[in-house]
Amino acid sequence: MYPPPPNPIRPVRGVAVFALTMLAVDTLVGVAAAGVDLWMASLMDQVAADPDAVSEAQLNSADLIYSGSGWTEVAAYLITIAAFLIWQFRVRDNAEEFSPVPHRRSRRWLTLGWVVPVVSLWFPKMIIDDVWTASKPGGVPDRGFAHARRSGLIWAWWLAWLCASWISNVAARLLLTGDDAEAMARAARFDVLSIGLYAVAAALAAPVIWKITAFQEARRASWDAAPSHPVA
Template identity: 65%
Template sequence: MKPVRGAAGLAVALLVVDSVVGLAAAGVDLWVASLMDRVVADPDSVTDAELNGADVIFAGSGLVEMAARLAAIAGFLFWLFRVRDNSEELSPEPHRRSRRWLTFGWVVPIVNFWFPKQIVDDIWVASTPGRVPGVGLGLGRRPGLVWAWWLMWLCAGLVSNVGARLLFAGEEPEELARAARFDVFSIALYWIAAALAIAVILRITAMQEAGRTAASCTDHGG
């Protein structure tokens, strides 16, 4: 079995960075919303320079936020591939989804609503110490933590999509302020999803490291 603490540490660190960047982006959102409120209340109270600066900062924060999100996803996938390798050694039962779905399962429409969760479920079940062999991974007890993480991830993605549509469709200051505040809501959901993802990473990693240590002791004793 491969050690997974390094991959887990990288994934957790990138998720934390993504959350910190999200916090900064939320601050920018609230600042832009406040600026739009000023425009609505008194258009002459806001200069063109302020509006142009807000556009640049808002767009820049969005790009940084996207980069941090993609890095966090890449770190999570790196960890996921590593623990999937180990879970196949820990359990003889086949996983419900082949290895190609560890990547494609997130982007293929429709199936991306449940394939990634099934993959993590099977890894969790296969990694559980003391599991009775011979029972299919799909029949194992589904961990509530994975359910919570996955539902929050789906909700965050849905709200983020709606917020993006509001932003691109917005033309009036009131609409832009509303879109910016809606984005804060989506960021908050992503924070919760990231915290739950970290909990999932740490739990599966702990189970696999315990299994790896036990296997090492057995081999040494043999």
């Protein structure tokens, strides 16, 4: 049985289900958007080959559909980020109760770590690494978080996320800087690639979320089942 924490452990299964549901929704929205991207790329190929092959009305309709697809992607992505952060804050709270050893990054980096340039390349992974270490059976090694064994699953998720983010940035720059049909077609195809990589990252994030949740729920169940000892 796990040793009791100093404060009550909060349940995390509900917020984990929310985060996993939004990962699935975001992936499905991405697949639909990829279909729109490929259609738009094909249309732009026609325009590049023959500017008169597509009418003005068709181009206006395509632009409306493409923009709508992009805004739907953004909305699903933002809600997914919010769901992940809610889960992350909850499991970090519990992880701090599981270990008397301070985590390597303070709580402010749970959000700032994702947006501050340069450190965003490794701070979020470091935070999840520490939550994983504090939550799993065995807990934090005597020498601290820096000496804990890293999860290959977290490594795979993080590398997929970095690749997806980089390709997404390339697609956005191509779309913003290109004003001809060929540039728009390239941007649309790069977006398809980034959507595929984000889907891989989501598929790897799901077991990370579920395993950490399972670790913490096992500890919480063990604590709840422990007999109370009245103070004399």
